[in-house]
Amino acid sequence: MSAPATGTQTTRPTLRTSIRFSADGRFAAGLAGCDGRMWVELWSFDGSSAQWRALPSDAGETLRTQPVPTLDGRVLVLRPGPGGHRLTLLQHTGGAVEERLLGTVATRGARLLASPDPGLLGWLVTAGDSMSVWRIEAGGDPTVAEALRSSERFGGGTWLDRAGRLLSVSRRVGGRAVPAVLDLATGDLVPDPALPGSTAGEVVLASTDSGLRVLVSRAGAELTLAGPDLTVRRIPGLGGEVRPLAFAPGGRRVALHAAVGARSEVVVYDVDTDRVSRLHLPEGVVRGQAGWTAAGLRFPFSAPTLPTGMALVEENGGWAFNGSERVGVEAHTEWLDGAGGPVEAVVHGGAGWWRRPRVVIALHGGPQAHWDLGHQPFLQRLAATGAGVLAPNQRGSTGYGRAHRDVLNGCWGVPDLADVLRIADEVARRRAALGLAPPALFGTSYGAYLALLAAGLRPQLWSGCLAVAPFLSGPHLHREALPPTRALLERLDALREPPDEIGARDLARVFAARPPSGLPLFLVHGRRDEVIPVGQSRELREVLLRAGWTEGRDLFCHEVPLGGHSPLDDGTAEAALVDAAAGFLTGTP
Template identity: 35%
Template structure:
């Protein structure tokens, strides 16, 4: 059934104000933060968070805005904030200063992308960089400081091969910086003097193998992460200038994987992130008393980058970007009075009725797997359940805000987005089974989940997949047609082997690395979409961007030709939309396509981009693009 789309006006205008943060960084004091953000209208701009006062706020960086037609080589990759409201942009075309008033000028360029970016510890407009030079791992130190003469970044001197993680300022003036040096198979925390260009080991311990993880610039304290012995895992130790290095025992009482997030610049406090299976928590480690106390974040809340600072009253305050709650990212802070939030001021950021998301354990073929569940209704009683399959295959769904999931939820759909075997983020043993077995163990997990949902609900599920997920969704619909009510495949391919001759060098390298040309064949049949097409009985929608450089549109065109050869009726059994000018993510920015997909998955009605679909006709689908809606080619 085909219906003309009637887009709901309420949700999409909110979604177009949503900011996707492409970078995020705190100033040296933690009193400011900056990020590069893309909005739903196709613009990239800067965002500045003033966190030092009694009324923290977020504002747009003046003079920093790019549209979708900007040459990618001119777009910045990172923004470094300073406490006075200015930022330093880092990009392929060099370093650019944006003053608090919006004036802009060049600060020169670095030879390569920096592996260390350290704003000055006092919040002033100065940054220390470490870049890698050549192929031997050698590095060099660079520094930029804002002056009246607009002096460019300058080279300080050479450094030995370094770890890119850890380190920090050892003094409040920004004269010495801790780096982690590779030395004969071990890691040596090393002091780099920016004034002289010399470097010396932090402490004389020829047998040590520590990583300097965090530093307190006011006191010079260093949190060391040391490899444990006898399988006891990593240990945390504290280096204090002039005193002994002592082990911190309290973190051993924590169950799960413990990762230091940030150290207070005055020492004494370290925020620790604890992950225990599917639970995540934050605790504060008091290094003076060697004690831990929980910092129970408001639910739902999963924290990203963090920084300590002194609050307006002088008490310690911890700031973090909440990125993993299934809600738009927002700043959250913890001080002696508890937690509070600061929104970005956009309608999307302040909206309180988004569909909630959570991570759940659900049945797979060989044990439980993790899935993200998003919707206004419990999946057992929701009007419709859609199983959404991620791309990759070396990818995963995370507990982050999803525009697509919110549009689906607005249509009464509850999303179950599983991470089957082969997904990343669960260890090598979980990821390894996909190598040489595309649509093997991961398809088994998807089918096991679909059977579980069908048993609980008494109805089949709808399937949605993009890229590798589209490949997997089509195979699932063929292998187990009784489990599937309808399918949307976005930019699917037919098999790894069929994709290989048409793929780019980058995609071919990925296929080779993951053994994607090996065809799995078992009782369910070959994992080739063309071989499974005769068994697919569910209505089907295929969307593909005309300029897709990852999965060429020829893959979907061949799929459609085979559907027609099998006697499938375009406009009834299947719908094919080819979006002119679009790449590998053709839904991005399109209200019409998002709503059409949501209505089809919720009700089985294909709502064509306006005006209504007609065979082999070009119609507007999104700004600057057209959609060719047809039954085949």
């Protein structure tokens, strides 16, 4: 078993996200948060031991902050803002956190890359009218210099060599992604010479030791492996949705994460034997990227009562976990009857959850997402009041195969709504037999839209509905959203009107056509939400007021001034609002 880890911060984070590893796996950096605050956190690894340190900044952090560790244990931080993306360097010196501004880049999009070259702190890729790659020099006075500019657009960014010269990127050729190599010394962008000319997809992981690459197609098909001494090989099917985590030292083994329903599995594929071996993990989920050194495989891990920390699986199979302690209520999974077949749900509240004084049915965002057995702070807050919390993965959720996931394409709010109403009918029937109140409904993002649809069409089925970052409909959102969200709506065919008796799944139409039912509605939206603009909630509020809802009686609307897309989870909502939202659903003050 590994040596115990040590931490230098007195507050244990309840949120850890955006964790990335240095090129050599000796450091990791990410965002951590607790009690309405968020900061950059640095992890350092020495053999089997781990240490973590908070690097708070006066600037404050949001979920859009990009932290990337350097090879010497500092952290590059990229923060978007109205004047451009600000690039700073954080380090801990003499008991204090020192922050140095390296520059501001005016661009629409930017991403940081860790550098495998110890002579550089990192790289910055920016996208505007053209693509630019910026070199971030190390030394006593770090500088940022543009290394090249390209009129051709490309995505991705995976290192192919230790010198930090060759970068694997993806180009769009004939409507499909094709892997290419960008030479940062010459500016040449050419097809990857280690891959057959017909290869499609994006290189998402590469080994600088062996030259092997792992590719994935845009459609999320099975992963393929290729390299200088290996023809393209399909990695054996693992079940669930698979993504690569890290190559082992030497580059002949690769760790893969498979999301199988609400659980995570980690397997190791051996290139030389063409075999897969499964690692033995506690029940929970892998959160984000991984690093693999001689000490073993490290990755962020979370379980229902374990906020995200760092896991280590040693070469001998030993397991260690550092960075968080057990809190909250245990959860389990159950299979329920949906309208189209069995639906798995994550449940807080024990085997008799439907007998609890209050029950909340929680709907995830996405729509291509799912509830899992990781730590869910807001659901834990609800369960801590004694409520039962049922979080179903209705049709449209990921982790259950392509047919389950893609059934929503072209019919948002049809099969998933049918599943939710079927499940809610059964829950309400059980509770009515015990003389208990109907379930409450909670949803965020797409789940907020789906929750309000269910509340508007079947108000008698619910005791209340809390919607965080809702939108009115696919077409309404498409007119107001930024390009990335519009592209998602188009890809998932969310602008089509379903050809059934309900018709358009438009919340403005649904609520305008029905008088107030007495069902209380609680809307929360971050003013800085770049996924679903706050104007969607403002327009919905006006619809509800015109239809007869009364603010302060059966309608409660709250905007979070600094809030992004997930204000109840990202630390931007005041504690009083989070408490009020939880109390609204559970009937507790």
